[in-house]
Amino acid sequence: MPALVPSDHYGTVVWLGRVARPVGPDLIIHGEPLTEMLLGFAGFVGEVHAGLTRPSCSRVTMQYPKGTEIRNTRQVSLVGAEELAHIAAELGLEAVDPAWLGASVVIDGIPDFTHVPPSSRLQGEGGATLVVDMENHPCVEPAKTIELARPGHGKAFRAAAKGRRGITAWVEREGILRLGERVRLHVPSQRGWEPQGRVQETR
Numbered sequence: 775m776p777a778l779v780p781s782d783h784y785g786t787v788v789w790l791g792r793v794a795r796p797v798g799p800d801l802i803i804h805g806e807p808l809t810e811m812l813l814g815f816a817g818f819v820g821e822v823h824a825g826l827t828r829p830s831c832s833r834v835t836m837q838y839p840k841g842t843e844i845r846n847t848r849q850v851s852l853v854g855a856e857e858l859a860h861i862a863a864e865l866g867l868e869a870v871d872p873a874w875l876g877a878s879v880v881i882d883g884i885p886d887f888t889h890v891p892p893s894s895r896l897q898g899e900g901g902a903t904l905v906v907d908m909e910n911h912p913c914v915e916p917a918k919t920i921e922l923a924r925p926g927h928g929k930a931f932r933a934a935a936k937g938r939r940g941i942t943a944w945v946e947r948e949g950i951l952r953l954g955e956r957v958r959l960h961v962p963s964q965r966g967w968e969p970q971g972r973v974q975e976t977r
Contacts, residue, residue, distance in 0.1 A: 776963065778895060783959040785887075785896075787951055788855055789872045789880035792821040801918040805873030810952045813902050813945045817849030818878065824849060833911070846944065847907040850878040852896070853940035854887025864934035865920070865927045874919045877940065879951065884959055888938055895946065895960040902949025907942045 790808040797803055817824035828846040830838040838844060853872060858880060862870040872880050881887060881896070894906040912935040921928025951957075 778960045779963050781959045781961050783884050785854075785881035785883040785957050785959070787879060787898075787953055787955045787957065788882045789877065790951060790953060791873050791877055791879075792818060793876045794820060794822070796822050797915050801915050802922060803874060803876040803915050803919045805871075805876050807873065810950055811878070812950050813850075813904075814948050815945055817846070817945055821849075821878070823851070823878075832913075833908075847905075848942040849944045850904055851876060851910055851940060851942055852879045852881060852887075852904070853877045854884060854938075855880050855882035856885070857887055857938035857940065861931070861934045861938055865924075865930055867924060867927055870920070871923070874923060875916045875939075881957060888940055890941065890959060891961050893962050896943070896957045897947075897960060898949060898951050898955050898957050900949050900952075900955065901947055902951050903945070903947035904943040905946045907944060909937075910939045910942050912936060912939045 790811050791805050792808060793803060793805050795804055811818050816826045823846070825846045827843050828848060830840055830842040830844050832840070834844070853875060858870055858872065862868065884890065888909055890906055892906055892908055895903050896906070897903045912932040914932070916935070917928045917931040919928070920931055
């Protein structure tokens with residue numbers, strides 16, 4: 775029995791990009807747009823987040839000392855176009871350049887994108903498939919980058935992006951993502967977690 779169910783939710787790739795060099799002491803993100811992205815099992819070659827493993831960061835400090843080598847489930851950063859537009863409106867900008875956020879992929883058409891279930895799959899028409907790891911919380915680097923590009927607007931980023939910053943993901947099936955390509959959301963079939971135990975129905 776399949777554990778992943780194809781949903782009726784489709785999105786369109788409206789932006790692709792990469793961060794070609796690490797963020798330095800200035801905390802500025804140097805992102806750049808692409809027209810296509812060749813994804814291998816280690817992610818996108820030439821992107822600073824690529825690799826089969828990575829050093830642990832602030833996201834997992836409750837599990838590992840910072841710098842511990844762990845499996846890289848943060849190969850790709852995805853943002854929803856609708857949420858990006860909402861962030862821009864909150865900041866008083868006409869638009870937010872995805873490169874300022876270090877985004878890899880912007881998807882249009884999937885609602886509440888930041889909260890799609892972990893372990894969901896986003897599968898492109900050509901077969902390239904990404905596994906959703908978790909929500910990508912707002913951090914200081916995009917705020918600094920936005921402030922540099924649009925003075926007076928970056929400081930409010932963390933509040934504006936809360937719950938709208940997108941997700942991180944890793945490559946399950948290799949392939950090429952292209953601008954304009956349609957992706958389908960596949961979700962786990964399991965019920966929600968009930969740590970207190972399920973309430974037994976009375977007859």
